[in-house]
Amino acid sequence: MRIKIISVGKLKEKYLTAGIAEYVKRLSRFGQVEIVELADEKTPDKASEKENAQILSKEGDRILAKLTDRDFVFSMAIEGKLISSEELSTSLEQAMQQASTLVFIIGGSLGLDPRVKKRANALISFGRITLPHQLMRLVLTEQIYRAFMIREGSPYHK
Numbered sequence: 001m002r003i004k005i006i007s008v009g010k011l012k013e014k015y016l017t018a019g020i021a022e023y024v025k026r027l028s029r030f031g032q033v034e035i036v037e038l039a040d041e042k043t044p045d046k047a048s049e050k051e052n053a054q055i056l057s058k059e060g061d062r063i064l065a066k067l068t069d070r071d072f073v074f075s076m077a078i079e080g081k082l083i084s085s086e087e088l089s090t091s092l093e094q095a096m097q098q099a100s101t102l103v104f105i106i107g108g109s110l111g112l113d114p115r116v117k118k119r120a121n122a123l124i125s126f127g128r129i130t131l132p133h134q135l136m137r138l139v140l141t142e143q144i145y146r147a148f149m150i151r152e153g154s155p156y157h158k
Contacts, residue, residue, distance in 0.1 A: 001031030002101040003144060006066050008059050008108035009040040011134050023141040030148050035137075038062045040108040052110055060113025063105060072099035073120045076106050076136065080123035085157060088143055089150035091122060104144065106136050
């Protein structure tokens with residue numbers, strides 16, 4: 001089992017890096033965990049729709065290059081299906097029956113290119129609030145760990 005988290009943009013804050021490292025360490029007992037940081041495109045202030053589309057396309061190219069046809073892909077999207085921790089656990093269980101690699105994608109500040117959303121097996125959301133992408137990476141990593149603990153019936157999830 002492989003778990004890959006693909007994220008656009010660099011993680012700068014040490015407290016987030018430490019939190020993510022802790023959950024990656026905990027997740028490693030369930031399989032190989034890989035964090036992939038992709039470069040984000042600089043978005044000019046007051047960028048036009050065309051410029052935004054070009055930025056999304058470039059970031060989308062980088063994301064799609066990291067996927068294989070055999071991956072089960074969860075893309076984080078504000079318009080995605082709002083799911084609970086328990087529902088994520090169930091979704092992971094079902095996905096593991098279809099693929100040996102589970103991929104989670106967090107887009108850049110403009111979101112995800114439509115091609116990435118189309119490639120995803122599932123568009124998911126943890127809420128309608130907007131979180132900084134670096135913080136979302138920590139939240140996602142913790143929720144993946146929680147989903148595995150739910151699967152095991154662990155008291156971690158109360």
